[in-house]
Amino acid sequence: MSAPSPSVPQPSTLNPQPLLSVRDLKTYFFPEEGTVRAVDGASFDVYPGETLGIVGESGCGKSVTARSILRIVEEPGKIVGGQIVLNDGSRRVELTRLKADGREMRAIRGATISYIFQEPMTSFSPVHTIGNQIMEAILFHRRVSKQEARDRGVELLRRVGVPRAEQRMDEYAFQLSGGLRQRAMIAMALSCDPLLLIADEPTTALDVTTQAQILDLLRELQQQNGMAIMLITHNLGVVAEMANDVVVMYLGRVVEEGPVDDIFYKPKHPYTQALLKSIPSVHSTPRVVLPTISGSIPHPYNRPRGCPFHPRCPSFMPGTCDAYEPVLMTVEGSQKASCFLYQTPAPDHAVAPVATR
Amino acid sequence: MSAHLPTPNGARADQPLLDVRHLKKYFPIQRGFLRRVVGHVRAVDDVSFQVRQGETLSLVGESGCGKTTTARCILRALDPSAGEILFRTEHGEVVDVANVPRSRMRPLRREMQMIFQDPFSSLNPRMTLLEIVGEPLLVNGVSSRAERIERVAQLLRLVGLRPEFMRRFPHAFSGGQRQRIGIARALALEPRLVVADEAVSALDVSVQAQILNLMLELQQRLGLTYLFVAHDLSVVKHISDRVAVMYVGQIVELAETSKLFAQPLHPYTSALLSAIPEPDPRARSRRVILQGEVANPAAPPSGCYFHPRCPYAVDACRTLPPAWEEVQPGHFVRCHRARELTLPGVAAPPGNGKAGLN
Numbered sequence: 051m052s053a054p055s056p057s058v059p060q061p062s063t064l065n066p067q068p069l070l071s072v073r074d075l076k077t078y079f080f081p082e083e084g085t086v087r088a089v090d091g092a093s094f095d096v097y098p099g100e101t102l103g104i105v106g107e108s109g110c111g112k113s114v115t116a117r118s119i120l121r122i123v124e125e126p127g128k129i130v131g132g133q134i135v136l137n138d139g140s141r142r143v144e145l146t147r148l149k150a151d152g153r154e155m156r157a158i159r160g161a162t163i164s165y166i167f168q169e170p171m172t173s174f175s176p177v178h179t180i181g182n183q184i185m186e187a188i189l190f191h192r193r194v195s196k197q198e199a200r201d202r203g204v205e206l207l208r209r210v211g212v213p214r215a216e217q218r219m220d221e222y223a224f225q226l227s228g229g230l231r232q233r234a235m236i237a238m239a240l241s242c243d244p245l246l247l248i249a250d251e252p253t254t255a256l257d258v259t260t261q262a263q264i265l266d267l268l269r270e271l272q273q274q275n276g277m278a279i280m281l282i283t284h285n286l287g288v289v290a291e292m293a294n295d296v297v298v299m300y301l302g303r304v305v306e307e308g309p310v311d312d313i314f315y316k317p318k319h320p321y322t323q324a325l326l327k328s329i330p331s332v333h334s335t336p337r338v339v340l341p342t343i344s345g346s347i348p349h350p351y352n353r354p355r356g357c358p359f360h361p362r363c364p365s366f367m368p369g370t371c372d373a374y375e376p377v378l379m380t381v382e383g384s385q386k387a388s389c390f391l392y393q394t395p396a397p398d399h400a401v402a403p404v405a406t407r
Numbered sequence: 408m409s410a411h412l413p414t415p416n417g418a419r420a421d422q423p424l425l426d427v428r429h430l431k432k433y434f435p436i437q438r439g440f441l442r443r444v445v446g447h448v449r450a451v452d453d454v455s456f457q458v459r460q461g462e463t464l465s466l467v468g469e470s471g472c473g474k475t476t477t478a479r480c481i482l483r484a485l486d487p488s489a490g491e492i493l494f495r496t497e498h499g500e501v502v503d504v505a506n507v508p509r510s511r512m513r514p515l516r517r518e519m520q521m522i523f524q525d526p527f528s529s530l531n532p533r534m535t536l537l538e539i540v541g542e543p544l545l546v547n548g549v550s551s552r553a554e555r556i557e558r559v560a561q562l563l564r565l566v567g568l569r570p571e572f573m574r575r576f577p578h579a580f581s582g583g584q585r586q587r588i589g590i591a592r593a594l595a596l597e598p599r600l601v602v603a604d605e606a607v608s609a610l611d612v613s614v615q616a617q618i619l620n621l622m623l624e625l626q627q628r629l630g631l632t633y634l635f636v637a638h639d640l641s642v643v644k645h646i647s648d649r650v651a652v653m654y655v656g657q658i659v660e661l662a663e664t665s666k667l668f669a670q671p672l673h674p675y676t677s678a679l680l681s682a683i684p685e686p687d688p689r690a691r692s693r694r695v696i697l698q699g700e701v702a703n704p705a706a707p708p709s710g711c712y713f714h715p716r717c718p719y720a721v722d723a724c725r726t727l728p729p730a731w732e733e734v735q736p737g738h739f740v741r742c743h744r745a746r747e748l749t750l751p752g753v754a755a756p757p758g759n760g761k762a763g764l765n
């Protein structure tokens with residue numbers, strides 16, 4: 051990849067138009083036992099050239115959000131509400147309106163919006179060579195000859211730092227180490243100059259020194275081609291390192307959103323505050339009792355009413371938090387939180403007297 | 408709100424609970440129809456360290472460095488290829504775990520127990536908590552059911568679970584609760600050494616803090632000794648008294664936790680420390696990014712195993728294997744240049760402390 055493609059968007063300071071807008075997204079799963087509201091009204095924007103970190107613990111809906119954007123939510127899941135709008139500067143496409151396996155969505159998936167997943171082992175086919183899989187992606191989206199696709203594949207592997215790229219093209223996923231496999235995955239994701247790269251726990255399965263290499267690579271690639279990155283992770287260290295803006299999710303909702311500095315230095319939502327305090331840091335005093343969040347993440351069928359965090363919240367206000375639903379509102383500057391410490395309950399957000407399942 | 412839990416100071420440094428000497432574990436590589444041995448993976452390659460009574464020693468390193476194999480050899484889940492593992496029993500007798508016949512291991516196993524990584528696959532889904540936690544008691548001669556029920560109730564209370572739960576099955580519990588069950592089972596026989604292999608890695612951060620607190624509290628109350636195997640350096644810093652860093656089957660550095668983090672003497676330790684992503688956006692690091700990958704333990708490089716990736720390597724590093732030396736009191740390192748290099752450790756916290764607490 052010699053010159054960046056002409057569609058490189060400007061940084062958001064010059065172009066405040068979001069590349070991707072998610073509004074009130076609701077993705078529910080309907081297994082036989084009941085309804086799981088995996089994503090329950092999430093809203094956020096991703097700006098060109100910037101990194102949005104999405105953090106949360108298991109079951110908070112961060113991966114389902116990514117899958118909803120790519121329209122690869124699996125049965126029995128379904129997007130039941132909200133909008134996902136992709137705006138590449140020249141065209142505005144409402145992804146939620148497209149057919150999941152239609153031609154338009156397939157042209158976007160893997161090209162305009164590309165993705166890398168946590169497990170590089172399971173993301174590659176074990177019976178095709180790395181090269182074949184990268185070439186397949188290029189040939190699907192671009193009108194080029196096989197030879198051109200192969201050349202581009204080699205070039206991409208080189209660019210992500212895979213040594214002996216020419217040879218690696220003919221190897222299988224199992225022949226590569228974890229770090230190399232993740233690099234190959236990134237090469238494949240970059241094959242069609244994506245405007246948005248969704249990285250779902252891209253370094254979780256890797257060792258720290260390899261993680262450092264991969265994060266560095268992602269940052270470098272972003273500087274070169276100006277793509278936006280949506281980084282999904284549970285690791286607050288990785289987010290602090292990479293993100294411009296952060297979205298904190300809990301049980302399918304965005305509980306807090308803001309610039310990375312504000313989130314880490316002036317967290318507003320009690321969940322964000324508790325989460326930050328509960329991680330041991332290499333700087334903190336060893337062998338002291340860590341502050342914890344009481345209880346555990348509720349079972350998906352057993353969703354608390356009102357604010358989903360209220361049973362574990364140290365600032366729980368009876369009669370408010372369990373009776374009304376907070377909304378995501380600006381608290382200070384560009385920092386938003388969904389919490390009654392910063393808003394008064396609106397009567398129309400009262401929860402139904404009987405818990406819905 | 409945070410009470411300091413000091414290290415039990417009854418520890419007698421002169422008599423370690425566990426003394427591992429020149430431990431080796433080689434796995435044969437077999438090829439072809441006749442399963443001919445064509446080489447060996449040196450998973451653990453001449454490892455020596457001591458664990459003192461009442462302390463927490465952590466083994467850290469990247470995947471494939473041999474930390475888990477070392478732990479499994481100590482519990483004799485694997486038979487070591489060479490070396491000695493001297494364990495001081497309750498009665499003050501010193502037994503070489505590496506060389507006793509397997510039949511004589513049973514009384515020793517009561518004194519060493521393990522906490523596993525994955526609370527989802529390490530508990531039998533068909534057994535109730537009473538059976539899971541009571542099984543070690545039954546095997547070791549507590550045959551009265553009433554006695555077992557009482558003991559299991561005590562153990563569940565000890566790890567912060569309600570005794571009423573004992574008729575339930577593991578699927579009814581969350582990850583953190585399951586890890587508590589695993590801990591209760593490990594503690595059933597009142598062991599003196601607890602080996603925790605990545606005991607908190609699979610847990611969510613909020614739950615991880617709960618389990619770390621529980622482990623520290625139990626150590627305090629029961630005088631336990633922990634051998635903690637982990638890859639997360641923030642967790643290791645939090646829980647350990649001393650830390651041993653492993654690389655390709657060898658311990659490259661061992662020191663007191665604060666020393667190792669502040670003034671590492673081995674370039675690998677220093678690189679490992681700088682690779683930790685800090686949960687503080689203002690500390691975006693000036694990190695040392697190691698080039699290349701971990702060496703293959705079946706065909707390690709000549710000289711120092713770390714030299715191909717080491718920014719400080721000199722000629723001697725390429726040819727001579729470095730010796731395991733006590734460079735400062737209690738600070739062991741395996742590096743030719745340990746005495747001359749000044750390496751960056753974890754810097755003092757920027758500003759007035761940790762993000763999120765201001």
